[in-house]
């Protein structure tokens with residue numbers, strides 16, 4: 001009786017092992033690393049170590065297991081149950097399981113015959129050969145220290161309006177590991193915020209009036225691991241004649257001094273597009289976060305006067321940012337949740353590409369943000385401060401940058417309903433004078 005029982009047991013476990021052998025690097029893990037990790041974890045990219053060969057990955061096995069379990073890697077902060085994103089880089093359930101099982105099984109190498117072909121990464125521009133390139137003068141990134149945002153003004157000299165089909169910001173290859181982010185905005189030459197700005201690089205508090213992307217357009221941004229921006233066929237973004245491009249660059253020194261020459265590449269639409277892509281910032285500039293408040297809510301909303309298509313969402317807060325949600329309330333009063341970022345991380349300024357979400361005329365696009373100004377927030381520079389809106393990292397912001405497609409002929413000044421309820425902050429305490 002007992003013997004049969006044991007035989008039966010051996011039969012079952014043997015069968016299970018035969019059906020699901022422990023994952024190996026070459027067969028199971030390497031394809032996942034190629035798909036989901038090597039955009040950053042390869043030589044010369046933003047991550048501090050490569051995950052290309054077995055010998056590179058093996059020492060990190062335990063750390064990989066932890067980062068997958070804690071959902072720290074790949075960096076992707078959208079709640080998987082809300083919205084769908086064409087650039088979603090998170091791991092599927094099966095991929096996470098395979099990585100964890102590989103580590104638990106002793107992180108075996110497996111048979112090199114099972115390995116996928118090495119991934120081929122674009123050298124240079126990911127958008128293709130640009131029609132125009134603007135390069136900044138060299139900037140010496142020091143080996144150590146904390147560097148304030150650098151601003152670079154790049155005049156385009158365009159004498160006619162241009163329709164941008166694709167755009168990419170690229171740090172110099174040698175400086176890639178030190179470039180934390182680049183935001184490229186365009187400004188009309190008569191924009192008040194451009195007054196008195198020298199050409200070239202300067203360290204500054206920022207262009208002053210008109211925070212990034214709010215007065216004129218945000219053109220593109222660069223964060224490690226994200227390719228350039230290519231708008232769908234028939235959709236392009238207007239860059240008016242005479243516009244200046246302004247780069248905001250955040251350098252994070254890595255122990256090695258380098259010279260950066262970041263550049264912006266543009267590809268123009270061959271013909272005027274049927275639809276214009278607008279960069280619309282849904283913002284609440286009247287933030288006042290009370291000292292010590294662990295869960296302070298701020299809302300912002302706009303109402304569309306016309307049917308539009310939503311293409312992308314990029315929530316933006318600073319060190320006290322905690323969570324962020326975006327939803328659309330349709331004219332029939334139903335609500336569609338578009339994005340939920342339950343644990344916002346200011347280190348990762350992610351653009352969530354929504355595909356094309358049609359929003360009928362009268363739709364209210366609503367965003368809610370929560371801030372943690374308590375001492376429990378490890379990033380909080382000063383829990384005793386009342387925090388207001390501003391572009392310093394010690395100030396706060398409550399913005400969701402969006403890409404919206406509208407018919408080409410549409411007058412963008414009439415895009416939003418004027419009588420829509422104003423954005424509001426939920427706090428009415430004492431305020432500091434605005435600088």
Ligand code: HEC
Pocket residue numbers: 032033036037038039040041046047048060063064067073074075089091224225226
């Ligand atoms: C978008 C870029 C990017 C992608 C994609 C990415 N990583 Fe990372 N990874 C980084 C950066 C940058 C760091 C350095 C630490 C940090 O900034 O969080 C890092 C750190 C790590 C660490 C060290 C964590 C620690 O606790 O020290 C591990 C392990 C790791 N990544 C594994 C992975 C794996 C596995 C994948 C794919 C499943 C992946 N990463 C995808 C950028 C990326």
